[in-house]
Amino acid sequence: MSIDVCVIGGGPAGMFAAITAARSGAKVLLLEKNGRLGKKLLITGKGRCNVTNDCTAEQVLQNTPRNGKFLYSAMAAYPPEQVMDFFRKSGCALKTERGNRVFPESDRSQSVLDALQRQLKESGVTVHTGKVKSISTDESGVTGVNTTEETIFCKKVILATGGESYPATGSTGDGYRIAKALGHTIVEPQGSLVPLETAGNDCQDMQGLALRNVAVKLLNPKGKAAYKDFGEMLFTHFGVSGPTVLSASAHIGKGDGWKLVIDLKPALDEAKLDERILRDLDLYQNRSMENALTDLLPRSMIPVILRRIGVDGSLQANSFTKQNRRALVEELKGFTVEITRKRPVAEAIITSGGVKVGEIDPKTMASKKVPGLYFAGEIIDCDAYTGGFNLQIAWATGYAAGTAAAQ
Numbered sequence: 001m002s003i004d005v006c007v008i009g010g011g012p013a014g015m016f017a018a019i020t021a022a023r024s025g026a027k028v029l030l031l032e033k034n035g036r037l038g039k040k041l042l043i044t045g046k047g048r049c050n051v052t053n054d055c056t057a058e059q060v061l062q063n064t065p066r067n068g069k070f071l072y073s074a075m076a077a078y079p080p081e082q083v084m085d086f087f088r089k090s091g092c093a094l095k096t097e098r099g100n101r102v103f104p105e106s107d108r109s110q111s112v113l114d115a116l117q118r119q120l121k122e123s124g125v126t127v128h129t130g131k132v133k134s135i136s137t138d139e140s141g142v143t144g145v146n147t148t149e150e151t152i153f154c155k156k157v158i159l160a161t162g163g164e165s166y167p168a169t170g171s172t173g174d175g176y177r178i179a180k181a182l183g184h185t186i187v188e189p190q191g192s193l194v195p196l197e198t199a200g201n202d203c204q205d206m207q208g209l210a211l212r213n214v215a216v217k218l219l220n221p222k223g224k225a226a227y228k229d230f231g232e233m234l235f236t237h238f239g240v241s242g243p244t245v246l247s248a249s250a251h252i253g254k255g256d257g258w259k260l261v262i263d264l265k266p267a268l269d270e271a272k273l274d275e276r277i278l279r280d281l282d283l284y285q286n287r288s289m290e291n292a293l294t295d296l297l298p299r300s301m302i303p304v305i306l307r308r309i310g311v312d313g314s315l316q317a318n319s320f321t322k323q324n325r326r327a328l329v330e331e332l333k334g335f336t337v338e339i340t341r342k343r344p345v346a347e348a349i350i351t352s353g354g355v356k357v358g359e360i361d362p363k364t365m366a367s368k369k370v371p372g373l374y375f376a377g378e379i380i381d382c383d384a385y386t387g388g389f390n391l392q393i394a395w396a397t398g399y400a401a402g403t404a405a406a407q
Helices: 012-023 041-047 057-062 069-077 080-089 109-122 174-181 243-249 270-283 299-308 322-333 389-406
Strands: 005-008 028-032 094-096 101-104 126-129 132-138 141-147 151-153 156-159 186-192 196-198 210-219 225-235 239-241 259-263 335-342 350-355 373-375
Touching: 005 012, 005 141, 005 389, 012 028, 012 109, 012 156, 012 389, 041 109, 057 069, 057 389, 069 389, 080 094, 080 101, 080 389, 101 109, 132 174, 141 156, 156 174, 156 389, 174 186, 174 350, 196 243, 210 243, 225 243, 239 243, 239 335, 270 322, 299 322, 373 389
Parallel strands: 005 028, 005 156, 028 126, 156 373
Antiparallel strands: 094 101, 132 141, 141 151, 186 350, 196 239, 196 335, 210 225, 210 259, 225 239, 259 335
């Protein structure tokens, strides 16, 4: 088989690169090892698919802690407004929610995949199922793609195989091996936007408890704030998860001593919180502390908080001292947990690491080492916070690679 551009990987970046290249006049083949396209796309945003973020290109880069500057040209060429325009014109109505997150109006990620598949068909992209073994090259650059079934002859290849998160969807790091064999440096992949394991049993004792409107601060081993956020979090059987925790995880570096400090009552300063506690103690003065705090805290949290400040849950509210109150205020304003490690990369929403950005042309996503080779999406060492920013990177890099490969 002989074609102009072969795209390896049928995820968001790969599909978008294929559509873009075909719209630019190239004869395009899209190779996907799964029996269907967009497997990982279907589970993003809890099955709703957070398509992008309704913000400027600059704001996307501000929300990309890892190698955001590298994306400057690609993001300027294909910002969120153009992504939204593409999907609307492709029959996928959109809506914008809290934090400028953009979702399909249907609340179904299938609507996003349907729009992409319509465009693949309309632009004439050929889609094949095939597992790629290697990319062939000679002194002039790319010459073809070798699958387990056949050899495809082409001068341009876009590698868009994703990272290593959610391996059941096909993201098993194949692209890293292929790129490395061609001389590219692979920055060691690790989980980004990943839940965190914590020391002790406090978080585990509150397993299943979801909190809204809390302030989260990540402290590095020196005790300095590495990241701050506000929003939702979740206690689990291993530690903590939820949007604020996932974003904080992107900032955790090597070494021990990282901590998460949670302000459980960010709307109240210490004086106002103390007044609130006094009111509850007065109202429930003849009850045990375990029952006196039910208006203030979720029930599963009360034993944990009282244990932390050294107070027996059976203590009567009218015996709760000023010192106890002070300790309670401090605990609620600074609930601190020690992070022992990130969960495995397979559980991460996105992979941090991948092909070194210094070896890729930022305008075209072309390899600086192999003429005719391009990269798109999560295989590149760039990652962002939750909120649609990582999919925006996929669309923008897919557009850049597709446009350049078709020329």
